[in-house]
Amino acid sequence: MTIPLFQVVRGMNDHFGDVLQMHRHIEQTANKVFSCYGYQEIRTPIVESLDLFVRSVGQETDVVQKEMYLLAGKDKTPLCLRPENTASVVRAVLQHGLLQHNPEAKLWYCGPMFRRERPQQGRLRQFHQVGAEAFGNQEPSLDAELIGMLHHWLHTLGLHSMQLRINSLGTPQQRQQYTQVLQRHYEQHVGKLCAHCQRRLQGNALRVLDCKQPACIQLARTAPSSLEFLDTQSRSHFDEVCRLLKQADIAVHVDSTLVRGLDYYTHTVFEIVSTQGLGAQDAVAAGGRYNDLVQDLGGPQVPALGFAAGIERLALLLQHSESPTHQRQRKGPHVMLVHADAAGRNQVQQLANGLRQQGMRVQFTHSFRSVKAQMRLAHRCNAQHVLVLGQTEVQGGKALLKNMHTKQQQEVSLHVQDIVKQ
Numbered sequence: 001m002t003i004p005l006f007q008v009v010r011g012m013n014d015h016f017g018d019v020l021q022m023h024r025h026i027e028q029t030a031n032k033v034f035s036c037y038g039y040q041e042i043r044t045p046i047v048e049s050l051d052l053f054v055r056s057v058g059q060e061t062d063v064v065q066k067e068m069y070l071l072a073g074k075d076k077t078p079l080c081l082r083p084e085n086t087a088s089v090v091r092a093v094l095q096h097g098l099l100q101h102n103p104e105a106k107l108w109y110c111g112p113m114f115r116r117e118r119p120q121q122g123r124l125r126q127f128h129q130v131g132a133e134a135f136g137n138q139e140p141s142l143d144a145e146l147i148g149m150l151h152h153w154l155h156t157l158g159l160h161s162m163q164l165r166i167n168s169l170g171t172p173q174q175r176q177q178y179t180q181v182l183q184r185h186y187e188q189h190v191g192k193l194c195a196h197c198q199r200r201l202q203g204n205a206l207r208v209l210d211c212k213q214p215a216c217i218q219l220a221r222t223a224p225s226s227l228e229f230l231d232t233q234s235r236s237h238f239d240e241v242c243r244l245l246k247q248a249d250i251a252v253h254v255d256s257t258l259v260r261g262l263d264y265y266t267h268t269v270f271e272i273v274s275t276q277g278l279g280a281q282d283a284v285a286a287g288g289r290y291n292d293l294v295q296d297l298g299g300p301q302v303p304a305l306g307f308a309a310g311i312e313r314l315a316l317l318l319q320h321s322e323s324p325t326h327q328r329q330r331k332g333p334h335v336m337l338v339h340a341d342a343a344g345r346n347q348v349q350q351l352a353n354g355l356r357q358q359g360m361r362v363q364f365t366h367s368f369r370s371v372k373a374q375m376r377l378a379h380r381c382n383a384q385h386v387l388v389l390g391q392t393e394v395q396g397g398k399a400l401l402k403n404m405h406t407k408q409q410q411e412v413s414l415h416v417q418d419i420v421k422q
Contacts, residue, residue: 010119010125010152011117011119011124012198012362021331022315023128023315025157026311026315027315029156029157030110031108031156033149035130037106039107040105042108044082044085046114046156047081048079048088048091049077049079050068051078051081052087053068053080053087057087057264058262058263058264059131062180063084066116067083067116067117068081069114069116073268080185081113082113082114083115084113084289084308085113086131086262086264086306086308087293087297089107089109089131089306090299093299094297094299099135099299104137105134107135108132108133111129112126112127113127113128113327114125114126126309127311128311129309130309131287131309132146132149132150133343135214137303138291138303140152140240140241140244140268141170143241143267143289143305144241147166147245147270148245148250150272150287151164154285154314159284159314160285161274161275161317162273163253163259163273163275164252164270164314165201165255165271166245166268167227167257167259168226168230168238168267168268168269168290169206169226170234171234171267172265172409174229174230175266177229178206178224178226178228178229179205181224182205182206182224185203185222185223186201186208186223187201192216193215194213196211196213206259207259209257209259226256232234234267237268238268241268242254258271260287264292264293264296265289265290266289266290266291266292267289267377268289271283272285274317276320283310284313284314284317287306287308288305289303289305320376331361331382332361332382332384333353333384334355334362334383335360335386335387335401336364336377336383336386336387337363337364337384337387337409338364338371338386338388338389339390340390341390342396343389343390343395344389344390344391344393347389347414348364348389351416352364355419355420357416358417363383365377371388378404379404384403384404384405385401385404385422386401386404387399387400387402393414397409399411400412401419410422
């Protein structure tokens with residue numbers, strides 16, 4: 001086999017065939033479920049201002065420090081490929097005045113994100129996310145509804161081996177107080193931390209809790225809980241979110257070590273993790289509240305929350321799922337037209353055009369191949385039916401339509417409507 005001159009960039013994948021069909025299925029299911037909750041789709045550019053993410057995600061985050069793909073415009077304005085989409089959605093909401101028309105706007109999105117990190121299963125440099133953002137309401141019932149919608153979507157996809165991990169970081173002031181206490185805790189064990197966490201400790205000790213190294217995980221289990229630093233109002237909000245989720249028959253696992261790697265989160269934070277199939281990269285969706293982000297990006301004080309889910313990770317789970325719903329075969333043509341001779345070849349294209357106008361998926365080869373070779377092609381493309389046309393069939397106006405799954409055959413006329421009925 002000849003080695004191609006060019007190959008895809010490491011950590012980025014080509015999508016086609018069954019993989020692309022699976023991604024499309026995930027996105028279409030999201031659209032169907034999210035619309036039931038009043039969410040409308042939004043699409044933002046892949047390229048954004050670098051300052052948008054420095055200001056929203058946080059200067060000291062791993063995303064900004066070492067994972068950004070940076071670009072330079074002709075005017076030297078620093079640009080980047082978006083590493084996440086919440087900040088982009090907030091930017092779009094403010095730029096286009098969407099909250100003026102609907103103060104409680106609900107938006108969802110899908111598309112590629114970019115982070116320069118070490119590629120591994122479930123973690124790519126170009127990856128795709130489905131996400132949702134809800135604005136204008138700080139009631140705990142909205143937190144529960146958003147998580148319930150995510151739960152509904154995953155179950156509709158056929159994914160049931162999931163666990164909801166949830167925590168609260170409280171207000172920015174409570175989060176800061178907790179961070180200071182957490183830093184003092186880790187400073188007593190700094191020699192046991194990995195090199196990355198020793199650096200993180202000086203910037204934001206919360207991120208040490210998010211480390212996947214075994215030694216750091218062990219230390220996190222002895223760390224103080226963020227819930228201890230919540231005031232009455234914040235604790236009441238969190239307790240009500242948990243109560244509403246349990247009322248909706250969604251199992252809740254409170255995890256006081258759960259934080260998020262982005263600076264804008266306040267109050268509720270959560271992850272949906274897989275209990276099978278992904279290994280260390282077990283989080284398939286995550287999110288939380290960001291009540292100050294709209295204001296931080298130049299807008300009014302508007303509470304908001306959202307989540308994002310990784311399409312590649314969901315696809316990995318669906319590929320291993322035993323549910324018949326997700327043992328999905330690539331959609332082949334409704335009918336493969338096979339020409340046995342020149343007369344059949346002339347008739348095939350005309351018939352194909354008519355069937356396609358009726359919405360049928362039709363294939364035929366433009367090459368003069370043997371009937372046997374064309375039948376092999378019908379098998380490879382998963383054709384549902386095969387219709388063989390030669391001089392005899394063209395002159396008689398009838399041919400045998402073969403069901404490729406049941407192997408049954410029936411005679412049909414060569415009129416488009418008659419074939420469509422079958």
